[in-house]
Amino acid sequence: MESLNDLIYGFGIALDPMNLMYVFVGVFAGTLIGMLPGLGPISALALMIPITFNMSPASGLILMSGVYYGAIFGGSTSSILLNAPGVAGTVATSFDGYPMAKQGLAGKALAIAAYASFVGGTISVVGLMLIAPLLSKVAVSFGPAEYFALMVLGLTAVVSLSDKSLVKGLIAAVVGIMISIMGMDLQTGTERYTFDSIHMLEGIDFLVVALGIFALAEVFYMLLKGSNKPQERNVIGSLKLSKSEVKEIAAPIGRSSILGFFTGVLPGAGATIGSFLGYSMEKRLAKDGDTFGKGNIKGVAAPEAANNAACGGSFVPLLTLGVPGSGTTAVLLGALLVMGVTPGPMMLEQRPDVFWGVIASMYIGNIFLLVLNLPLIPYIARILDAPRPLLLALILIFCMIGVYGISFSTFDLLMLLLFGLIGLVMRLYGFPAAPLILGLILGALMEESMRRALQISGGEWSIFIDKPISLTLLAIALFSLTAPMIKTAIKRARSA
Amino acid sequence: MNAMLKRPMKTLMAVGVSLGLAVGFSATVSASDWKPTKAVEYIAPANPGGGWDTLVRTTANVIRAEGLSDQNFAAINVPGGGGAIAWAQIARDSKNDHKLFATSPPIILVPLSGTSRFNHKDFTPIARLITDYSIVLVRADSPYQTVNDLFDAIKNNSRLSVGGGSAAGSMDHISIAGAASVAGLKASDVNYIAFSGGGEAMTNLLGGHVEAVITGAGESLGQLEGSQLRALAVSSPERIQGALASVPTYQEQGIDYTFDIWRGVMGPKDMSPAAVTYYQDLFAKMMETDSWTEATTRLGWLDAYQNSEEFGVFLDEQLEQFSAVLGELGLLRQ
Numbered sequence: 001m002e003s004l005n006d007l008i009y010g011f012g013i014a015l016d017p018m019n020l021m022y023v024f025v026g027v028f029a030g031t032l033i034g035m036l037p038g039l040g041p042i043s044a045l046a047l048m049i050p051i052t053f054n055m056s057p058a059s060g061l062i063l064m065s066g067v068y069y070g071a072i073f074g075g076s077t078s079s080i081l082l083n084a085p086g087v088a089g090t091v092a093t094s095f096d097g098y099p100m101a102k103q104g105l106a107g108k109a110l111a112i113a114a115y116a117s118f119v120g121g122t123i124s125v126v127g128l129m130l131i132a133p134l135l136s137k138v139a140v141s142f143g144p145a146e147y148f149a150l151m152v153l154g155l156t157a158v159v160s161l162s163d164k165s166l167v168k169g170l171i172a173a174v175v176g177i178m179i180s181i182m183g184m185d186l187q188t189g190t191e192r193y194t195f196d197s198i199h200m201l202e203g204i205d206f207l208v209v210a211l212g213i214f215a216l217a218e219v220f221y222m223l224l225k226g227s228n229k230p231q232e233r234n235v236i237g238s239l240k241l242s243k244s245e246v247k248e249i250a251a252p253i254g255r256s257s258i259l260g261f262f263t264g265v266l267p268g269a270g271a272t273i274g275s276f277l278g279y280s281m282e283k284r285l286a287k288d289g290d291t292f293g294k295g296n297i298k299g300v301a302a303p304e305a306a307n308n309a310a311c312g313g314s315f316v317p318l319l320t321l322g323v324p325g326s327g328t329t330a331v332l333l334g335a336l337l338v339m340g341v342t343p344g345p346m347m348l349e350q351r352p353d354v355f356w357g358v359i360a361s362m363y364i365g366n367i368f369l370l371v372l373n374l375p376l377i378p379y380i381a382r383i384l385d386a387p388r389p390l391l392l393a394l395i396l397i398f399c400m401i402g403v404y405g406i407s408f409s410t411f412d413l414l415m416l417l418l419f420g421l422i423g424l425v426m427r428l429y430g431f432p433a434a435p436l437i438l439g440l441i442l443g444a445l446m447e448e449s450m451r452r453a454l455q456i457s458g459g460e461w462s463i464f465i466d467k468p469i470s471l472t473l474l475a476i477a478l479f480s481l482t483a484p485m486i487k488t489a490i491k492r493a494r495s496a
Numbered sequence: 497m498n499a500m501l502k503r504p505m506k507t508l509m510a511v512g513v514s515l516g517l518a519v520g521f522s523a524t525v526s527a528s529d530w531k532p533t534k535a536v537e538y539i540a541p542a543n544p545g546g547g548w549d550t551l552v553r554t555t556a557n558v559i560r561a562e563g564l565s566d567q568n569f570a571a572i573n574v575p576g577g578g579g580a581i582a583w584a585q586i587a588r589d590s591k592n593d594h595k596l597f598a599t600s601p602p603i604i605l606v607p608l609s610g611t612s613r614f615n616h617k618d619f620t621p622i623a624r625l626i627t628d629y630s631i632v633l634v635r636a637d638s639p640y641q642t643v644n645d646l647f648d649a650i651k652n653n654s655r656l657s658v659g660g661g662s663a664a665g666s667m668d669h670i671s672i673a674g675a676a677s678v679a680g681l682k683a684s685d686v687n688y689i690a691f692s693g694g695g696e697a698m699t700n701l702l703g704g705h706v707e708a709v710i711t712g713a714g715e716s717l718g719q720l721e722g723s724q725l726r727a728l729a730v731s732s733p734e735r736i737q738g739a740l741a742s743v744p745t746y747q748e749q750g751i752d753y754t755f756d757i758w759r760g761v762m763g764p765k766d767m768s769p770a771a772v773t774y775y776q777d778l779f780a781k782m783m784e785t786d787s788w789t790e791a792t793t794r795l796g797w798l799d800a801y802q803n804s805e806e807f808g809v810f811l812d813e814q815l816e817q818f819s820a821v822l823g824e825l826g827l828l829r830q
Contacts, residue, residue: 049553049571139699139703140699140700140702140703140704141703142699142703143700143703143704143705143706144700144705145705183581184580184581186663186690186692187663187664187690188663188664202574202581202584202585267695267696267699268696317699321698321699321702322695322718322719323695323696323698323699324695330573330695331573333695334549334553334571334573337550337553337554340794342717342718342721343718344718344719344721344722345719345721345722345724346718346721346722350721448692452689452690452691455657455687455689456655456657456687456689456705456706457655458654458655458687
């Protein structure tokens with residue numbers, strides 16, 4: 001009841017005409033930023049800090065958070081249409097979204113992404129409103145040992161992500177982990193795999209690899225396999241979902257939203273890991289799991305619900321502890337400090353206007369996003385009508401601009417090309433790309449957490465099973481690895 | 497309207513300057529006339545939310561609020577390696593007059609511990625601005641009431657973990673290890689856990705994963721407002737006024753130790769002298785404004801301005817001092 005009163009108070013702030021305009025401008029700008037591959041919300045938000053300086057903290061945060069969740073919402077578009085993830089959180093969306101677009105179902109894939117994003121975003125706002133202070137306890141309960149266990153659990157998804165050959169999937173995952181630890185080690189300052197190059201000190205940005213392995217490799221592949229195939233890409237298809245399709249995606253969206261929200265609450269996990277977890281969970285649960293990766297609608301719905309929910313979840317540590325859980329929320333924290341608000345445990349009491357105003361604005365923002373995006377789909381999807389040479393050139397340009405926008409480094413452009421070639425080779429020899437990306441996302445955090453945990457325990461490995469959360473996560477990981485084997489063993493025993 | 501008026505003025509000035517140079521009588525004129533012609537990249541070599549980041553955002557903010565520059569000072573975070581990653585990036589861009597970065601003891605400590613190829617001599621000092629102190633925090637329900645309680649516990653339990661937001665051998669580690677050494681322990685007795693930022697160290701303290709955290713006093717203000725944490729000691733010579741007035745110093749608790757976290761601004765190595773003069777004067781002007789006073793009061797900072805030349809001399813002195821301390825602690829790797 002109390003939170004209802006607070007929410008009404010929050011809507012009082014969010015419905016102020018100026019704040020309504022900020023929500024609209026924020027989500028609109030965010031959608032556009034999200035659609036362009038590479039150009040992520042972090043740089044956009046950093047650029048906006050000067051603009052928000054003279055606003056009230058509530059208005060400033062309403063505008064900036066709008067850009068953030070707007071970008072995650074819009075990021076699916078280029079994942080689906082071009083196989084080029086718009087933001088890191090939408091990489092998993094391309095696994096099934098792009099095959100759908102190739103089959104002439106681009107409209108439907110985009111519509112599913114929009115609905116799933118809307119539901120995921122809204123569920124996370126409800127969670128944020130009802131249990132944010134409680135959840136801050138969950139966020140701090142994750143120490144190094146727990147993070148390590150979570151990363152291990154995440155990595156078991158390699159099994160479900162390697163479609164044909166498990167060995168090739170494992171090879172790809174290990175390469176991904178190796179890429180993730182390139183650069184300077186945070187705990188000792190030692191350089192690893194830097195080949196004595198200054199450019200490698202910083203490691204390799206995630207999006208450089210993702211854009212190379214997915215988008216650029218696709219461009220190269222199309223060039224190689226070239227014109228002997230008739231052009232079949234200019235079908236957008238209907239946006240409408242049949243009743244049975246709605247039924248099919250409803251449960252995955254609900255589950256992935258909740259999973260994504262909790263992943264987002266954990267500092268350091270966030271939308272990218274959330275979307276991968278959602279995707280691999282649904283692939284395992286689905287009866288038609290083997291069609292994931294070939295254009296299954298649940299494979300679009302799950303990661304999109306999860307990444308938008310994670311985005312809402314990431315506001316929990318920010319607003320209740322004053323601790324940023326991701327790069328983007330860190331920029332938001334910086335902006336709040338600049339506006340004279342010090343986020344911390346007392347923020348809810350000291351600045352309820354900021355807390356409840358932002359939460360209320362998220363409800364409005366999500367509705368804006370849905371209303372804004374659905375009618376635009378046919379127009380945006382028309383990019384697929386472009387003649388193939390033009391389209392390929394366009395993808396190439398988008399990727400180059402995106403990568404250069406991250407680091408302003410021409411070296412990274414060469415790395416992009418290199419990963420494009422690696423991606424092509426992987427495709428030609430049947431190595432799946434998804435496990436590599438998964439290893440890349442989880443590897444560094446897993447390693448860092450493990451070393452920290454062991455340093456705290458004085459080298460005792462028991463720390464990983466002494467802690468209940470860590471033990472539970474590791475047990476689930478073990479179970480999900482052995483379950484398929486047990487299943488086949490039982491089947492064999494029965495048939496024998 | 498404004499912009500239209502400004503443009504011809506600037507062109508005129510540029511013409512004047514180049515004419516002056518051609519005739520050969522005007523190094524001083526051109527020096528005082530240099531102005532940034534585009535947004536200044538203002539780098540915090542760490543994740544947002546930490547000490548460098550707060551310095552960058554606060555100063556950029558005051559400069560903007562007081563209208564001290566026509567150009568935007570754009571805060572950019574380049575995290576990692578205790579700062580070394582940003583330094584490598586800036587060293588690569590040695591002639592850029594539109595690049596600045598926040599600096600503090602790590603620019604000396606990190607190279608000394610052998611983890612950065614670049615040290616303060618690879619950059620141009622612009623100005624020292626402020627000083628902050630480090631603070632030791634525990635959870636409110638912790639059994640340690642004084643910093644001596646904590647050190648006694650460390651003596652008996654070598655695993656007792658103290659988290660910090662910078663790499664091993666860097667500022668936070670040196671600060672606590674130095675204090676422990678003065679308190680009669682071995683510096684290496686402190687089981688220091690390096691996190692990738694002060695914020696991450698703080699969540700780990702709140703969640704009970706580490707026993708104590710060492711961080712900047714200014715950074716800890718938001719957290720100390722709640723009732724979840726207790727501060728055991730601050731490294732200043734005298735108590736800090738304001739919100740932290742109740743926190744005792746090391747010296748009050750019988751440990752003759754202080755640790756300064758001075759903070760300032762540097763630029764790339766080959767920055768033009770005219771630009772250096774412009775920036776050092778800009779920061780001097782900035783520190784006389786009301787917005788600055790308001791910000792420092794809020795953040796618990798103490799003014800400690802030095803211009804480019806003085807700051808350079810000071811940095812060389814710090815290098816000698818830190819080398820001595822690090823050597824004593826067995827952390828000198830260079």
